[in-house]
Amino acid sequence: MEKTKFIRNNEDWWALWIGLFVFVVSLGTFAGMDLLGWGVATRVWTDITKSMAAVSKAYAGLPGFLALVFTYIFMLVIMSVGAKALKFNLKEFAIGFTVIFWVSYGCWLIGNWAYIAATPNQLKAFNLRWALGLTGEAGFIVALLVGLILGNFFPGVTTFLKEATRPEWYIKTAIVILGASLGVQAAGATGLAKAVMFRGFAAIVEAYLIYWALVYLVSRKVFKFSREWSAPLASGISICGVSAAIATGAAIKSRPVVPIMVSSLVVIFAVVELLLLPFLAETFLYHQPLVAGAWMGLAVKTDGAAVASGAITDALIRAKALAATGVNYKEGWVLMTATTVKIFIDIFIGIWAFILALVWVYAIEGKSGQRVSVGEIWERLPKFVIGYALTFLAMLWLALQAPGLIGAARLSTGESNVFRVLFFVMTFFTIGLVSNFRKLWEEGIGKLALVYVVCLFGFIIWIGLVISWIFFHGIMPPTA
Numbered sequence: 001m002e003k004t005k006f007i008r009n010n011e012d013w014w015a016l017w018i019g020l021f022v023f024v025v026s027l028g029t030f031a032g033m034d035l036l037g038w039g040v041a042t043r044v045w046t047d048i049t050k051s052m053a054a055v056s057k058a059y060a061g062l063p064g065f066l067a068l069v070f071t072y073i074f075m076l077v078i079m080s081v082g083a084k085a086l087k088f089n090l091k092e093f094a095i096g097f098t099v100i101f102w103v104s105y106g107c108w109l110i111g112n113w114a115y116i117a118a119t120p121n122q123l124k125a126f127n128l129r130w131a132l133g134l135t136g137e138a139g140f141i142v143a144l145l146v147g148l149i150l151g152n153f154f155p156g157v158t159t160f161l162k163e164a165t166r167p168e169w170y171i172k173t174a175i176v177i178l179g180a181s182l183g184v185q186a187a188g189a190t191g192l193a194k195a196v197m198f199r200g201f202a203a204i205v206e207a208y209l210i211y212w213a214l215v216y217l218v219s220r221k222v223f224k225f226s227r228e229w230s231a232p233l234a235s236g237i238s239i240c241g242v243s244a245a246i247a248t249g250a251a252i253k254s255r256p257v258v259p260i261m262v263s264s265l266v267v268i269f270a271v272v273e274l275l276l277l278p279f280l281a282e283t284f285l286y287h288q289p290l291v292a293g294a295w296m297g298l299a300v301k302t303d304g305a306a307v308a309s310g311a312i313t314d315a316l317i318r319a320k321a322l323a324a325t326g327v328n329y330k331e332g333w334v335l336m337t338a339t340t341v342k343i344f345i346d347i348f349i350g351i352w353a354f355i356l357a358l359v360w361v362y363a364i365e366g367k368s369g370q371r372v373s374v375g376e377i378w379e380r381l382p383k384f385v386i387g388y389a390l391t392f393l394a395m396l397w398l399a400l401q402a403p404g405l406i407g408a409a410r411l412s413t414g415e416s417n418v419f420r421v422l423f424f425v426m427t428f429f430t431i432g433l434v435s436n437f438r439k440l441w442e443e444g445i446g447k448l449a450l451v452y453v454v455c456l457f458g459f460i461i462w463i464g465l466v467i468s469w470i471f472f473h474g475i476m477p478p479t480a
Helices: 001-010 009-033 062-083 092-113 138-153 153-162 168-190 194-223 227-240 240-250 256-283 290-301 303-325 333-364 372-378 381-402 403-434 437-444 447-471
Strands: 040-042 051-056
Touching: 001 333, 009 062, 009 381, 009 403, 040 062, 040 240, 051 062, 062 092, 092 138, 092 403, 138 256, 138 403, 153 403, 168 194, 168 240, 168 256, 168 303, 168 333, 168 381, 168 403, 194 227, 194 372, 194 447, 227 240, 227 333, 227 447, 240 303, 240 333, 240 381, 256 290, 256 403, 256 447, 290 333, 290 403, 290 447, 303 333, 303 447, 333 381, 381 403
Parallel strands: none
Antiparallel strands: 040 051
16 A cells, blocks of 8 residues: 555656656557657758648648647646646646646747757758757757746746646656667667777776766865765766756755756756867867767767767768868768767666665665665665666667667657657756746855866866777778
8 A cells, every 4th residue: 555655646656657658659650550650840940830740751741730739738638647646736737737838849949940959060951151050959948048037037937837847757757758769779779880889888888987986076075065966966967967967866865956956057068068079079080080979979968969969070070081181981970979979878877876876875874784675775766767777678679679670669769759858848947947046056056067167178078088089099980
């Protein structure tokens, strides 16, 4: 009875159930049933009428706005089921969720405007002379800023939306869904060059062992942050940003404000890296293309920004190498290297959360001579991380067992990713809603940002470069 009560009244569990439900429904593609293909896919746009469409070609005749409406209804229903089980005020939750969904999507749409999102290698396709080059992930920043404005200057709106302002629930659900996408990418990577695969794995292990320990040490010893702050910050900077910070916060039982503040910093600094690092790579690493690709994967902390930086670096370095040396490298190898390294980093999130849960139970909070029960470890382990591992392993196994179904697997994850992305956007909007500037300053967000700057630009970027050089120096992509 107690176990059932625990499951019913914990957002962590309901993130697991809802994420797994979306994953299972998406598997219909393996049986020829396109059950989520009506979900809305948002494109980088100059003509807003062409900004959205159904994610699957099977629903090509479905108007984009109608696909968005269907997506909203589906998400409202599945989240309301969880809200009812969690004993939220269902009417207030439904109203709040509706407002949060539509405002968040509006932010995402703005972030995908070509003048904001188009990267240098996309300018020609959109017939643009300039763009900010922030990728569609600029929508996360727009959502965060709008949330901050409402949360700080319109307290009545914050109160009205309070019942549905659940950033941790949204992000945990998204992480469960994310696992499947990474499983397909990992399966597809088995066909890549073995040298890149091995070096990518070795590089991220080395980076983890160095990055995490250094950031944690700087945060604790130099800036005097507590363990509660230092661990999520170390994971956010050294692993994969938002997902790692949330998973770490859950593993060590930190207050919700901790990973939320770290997550907001991760997105902002990822954009800074995206605007800076590819051009540094073009200038200094055009003679070592795969070193540059690995560097993007190790240094840039969100998936979208890391892949985008790999694509930009790919285009810039190929052009520079051709002009400077006459060598015409094949397209895609720099991007592939960046993506492979990033995949390995993402895969490690669940393992690291489990390790930290054990460390906190036994070494940090455990008392001398006290025996820690298995139940305590189980309660400490974030359940959504279990969901992440399940969806990852299930999709990896399916794709490897039946290589001919890789196309169905990619369609499946492409459809489920519609909901993952929207949960991410809603996360950043609601992070803004709950982030009061005065309280955040009292909590130390200014000093937290300083830690981020010191660690990221002081040693993480450069250690990543050294590791990339060690493992990828002399490995050249084929020439066209």
